[in-house]
Amino acid sequence: MNKIILVSLFWYPIALGQNLKLGFDLEAHQIRVSTPNNEIIMGGNGAPLSYHLNFSIEVLDPLIVQFKVGRTLHVEFRGWEFGTNVTYKLFEPIFLKFGALQHSNEGGGGSNTFTETYASIFMFHFGFGLEVTEFLSIGLDYYIPTSKKVIVWQGLFDKEPQTFKKMIRLGFNFGWDI
Amino acid sequence: MQPDQTQYNIALNAGFSASNMMLSVGFITNYEQYIGAVNNYNAKYYYVGEAVEHSCLGNANLKHRLYHPNELYEIGTYIHATRPGSYFVSDGYKRCYHLDVLSYYVDILMYSSYINWYQPFIAIPCNPNMNWGPPMENAFVEGSSDQRSSWSVMKSRYGNKFRQSWINTSELTEFGSLFGHATNLGLSEVWIYGFKQENGQPTPHYNTQWENISNSGWFYGWLRKFVQDVKITWRCTYSNPCACDPSDPDDGWYIYNIQPTGSIREIFP
Numbered sequence: 515m516n517k518i519i520l521v522s523l524f525w526y527p528i529a530l531g532q533n534l535k536l537g538f539d540l541e542a543h544q545i546r547v548s549t550p551n552n553e554i555i556m557g558g559n560g561a562p563l564s565y566h567l568n569f570s571i572e573v574l575d576p577l578i579v580q581f582k583v584g585r586t587l588h589v590e591f592r593g594w595e596f597g598t599n600v601t602y603k604l605f606e607p608i609f610l611k612f613g614a615l616q617h618s619n620e621g622g623g624g625s626n627t628f629t630e631t632y633a634s635i636f637m638f639h640f641g642f643g644l645e646v647t648e649f650l651s652i653g654l655d656y657y658i659p660t661s662k663k664v665i666v667w668q669g670l671f672d673k674e675p676q677t678f679k680k681m682i683r684l685g686f687n688f689g690w691d692i
Numbered sequence: 693m694q695p696d697q698t699q700y701n702i703a704l705n706a707g708f709s710a711s712n713m714m715l716s717v718g719f720i721t722n723y724e725q726y727i728g729a730v731n732n733y734n735a736k737y738y739y740v741g742e743a744v745e746h747s748c749l750g751n752a753n754l755k756h757r758l759y760h761p762n763e764l765y766e767i768g769t770y771i772h773a774t775r776p777g778s779y780f781v782s783d784g785y786k787r788c789y790h791l792d793v794l795s796y797y798v799d800i801l802m803y804s805s806y807i808n809w810y811q812p813f814i815a816i817p818c819n820p821n822m823n824w825g826p827p828m829e830n831a832f833v834e835g836s837s838d839q840r841s842s843w844s845v846m847k848s849r850y851g852n853k854f855r856q857s858w859i860n861t862s863e864l865t866e867f868g869s870l871f872g873h874a875t876n877l878g879l880s881e882v883w884i885y886g887f888k889q890e891n892g893q894p895t896p897h898y899n900t901q902w903e904n905i906s907n908s909g910w911f912y913g914w915l916r917k918f919v920q921d922v923k924i925t926w927r928c929t930y931s932n933p934c935a936c937d938p939s940d941p942d943d944g945w946y947i948y949n950i951q952p953t954g955s956i957r958e959i960f961p
Contacts, residue, residue: 557747559786561816561831587816589834623834625785625805626858626885627742627756669755670718670741 533572537649537689539582540565545591547665547676556676558666559589559628566595570689576603586617590630590666590676593620599639607645611653614638619665627670633663635678649690657681694725695733710734714781714883716741717767720757726767730774738771740764742804743782744790748831750821760824764797783858785809786832787845790825801846801853802883806860808835808842838866840873847877855879861886861901867908875912882914911961920956925949 541564545556566584573579578601586592599613614636621632637660643653657680664675695715703713714737717726730738743759745752752758768780782798784791785805795801809832816831846854859870859882874882884905909915927948928936937943 555749557749557751559747559831560833561748561818563816587831587833592834622837623805623807625742625745626783627745627804670716672755674755 533570533578534692535570535572535689536568536692537570537687538565538567539584539685539687541683541685543586543588543591543681543683545588545681546679548662548679549674549676553679556590556666558591560592561587562591563587564595564683566597568687568689570601577601578603578609580613589623590628591617591619591678592623592630593618601643604642609643609645609651609653610640611643611655612638612640613655615657619663624666627668629667629673631664631666633665633678635663635665636660637681639683641683643685643687649688651687651689653683653685653687655683655685657683695729700733711736713737714739717771718743718757720755723757723759723763723767727770730771734775735778737779737781737800738767738775739781739783740767741782742784743798744794745784745786745804746790746820746822748818748820750819758822761793761797764794768797768799781856785842787811787842787849788829788832790820790822792849793825795850795853798853800856801850803839803843803846803854803857804885805842806839806858806863807837808839809833810835810842838869840869843873843877856881856883858883858885859905860884861905867905868911871908871912871914874914882909916958917960918956918958921953923951923953925951 543562543564545562546553547556564584564586566582568580568582570578570580580599580601582595582597584595586595595615595617597613597615599611602610604610617635617637619631619633619635621630623630637657639655639657641653641655643651645651659678659680662677662679665678666676667673668676704710713735715729715733715735717729717738718740719725726738726740740759742756743764745756746758764782771778771780779799780797781800781802782794783802783804784794785803786809791801811830812833817828818831819828820826843854843857846857855878857874857879859867861884863870871882886901906915906917910917925948926941926945929944929946930936936945
């Protein structure tokens with residue numbers, strides 16, 4: 515009986531929801547890192563992109579909760595990501611966003627001049643977006659980590675650390691009603 | 693940095709000859725410092741590390757110089773003129789246009805990554821933003837930790853210029869397969885990169901890793917192994933030597949002396 519009540523409680527907001535959406539996103543990012551001497555935009559290898567599968571629930575009319583899982587292509591920032599965010603429809607077609615993202619930097623690779631590092635980075639983000647069509651929205655988010663982690667060491671002989679400081683992401687979010 | 697005179701002398705005094713040495717002549721801010729290095733230090737190989745590797749934004753990696761083809765030509769010409777018989781060596785890992793250009797100017801081109809890099813099925817364009825070469829190219833993607841297929845691509849692409857490559861001391865279980873593949877590809881030399889780990893500290897388990905590397909190199913014919921019989925003298929710590937149990941090496945025994953017998957022989961896999 516308890517399980518039925520629990521399931522019912524969980525299902526209730528979903529059942530009330532006006533929309534369930536399933537989709538994916540493609541995000542381009544710019545990362546700022548600190549080195550022993552200054553703060554710079556991280557270059558790195560590969561494309562500064564990430565992709566996620568996502569699932570959205572419109573809990574109440576102006577509020578949408580989204581869950582997502584995916585990976586990054588940027589080599590020095592390569593790894594799995596899990597995130598959730600809340601979208602608040604300010605007025606059509608503008609919305610505000612707030613959320614959290616867990617990035618697990620895989621590390622282990624590299625060359626003579628750079629080495630990727632294992633790092634678990636939890637960060638909060640906020641931003642705003644624009645609903646372009648029923649299935650496409652564009653968002654811009656600012657990410658702040660809860661702790662400073664080294665994600666790459668660079669240099670052929672005297673190696674220097676690059677510490678993740680903050681990030682901006684421009685996302686193209688596709689979702690379809692299910 | 694300029695080659696270290698002390699380390700250079702230590703290597704010579706230990707029995708290494710200049711014909712077995714490779715010296716770094718890559719300098720970040722003033723690349724022309726290579727002149728002093730080549731003039732002052734005799735070596736068979738002069739190395740500029742990852743001379744044309746760059747990011748998707750076109751920047752050189754941090755603490756790294758992105759060389760122009762004119763600079764590469766100048767360095768190579770100077771080495772050949774000053775040290776006839778010596779070679780200009782560089783390396784890289786993303787097999788893009790810039791690495792192709794580098795291959796024209798160097799005598800030997802190595803693979804400097806310890807993972808596999810490949811061009812993705814769906815090309816993702818990059819803007820190298822460099823003052824030479826094409827303005828756009830495809831982003832190369834990092835693959836598995838097994839770099840052997842990248843070695844094979846380097847061989848088919850650069851032929852005899854890819855006759856040396858790197859193995860890193862931090863490879864865990866790949867020494868055997870890498871030495872084996874080096875044999876299969878007909879490489880003539882393999883260099884070991886074990887300067888420091890990423891945080892600047894000496895590589896952990898340094899001696900153990902060197903033992904693993906040496907054994908793998910020996911097994912695949914890259915090294916020769918010699919053993920020497922020794923005579924070991926044990927003594928008993930007790931005042932009455934009969935108190936030490938001859939069947940138990942931990943019962944008061946210690947090694948008093950290890951005497952080489954002079955009988956050295958080579959062993960084979």
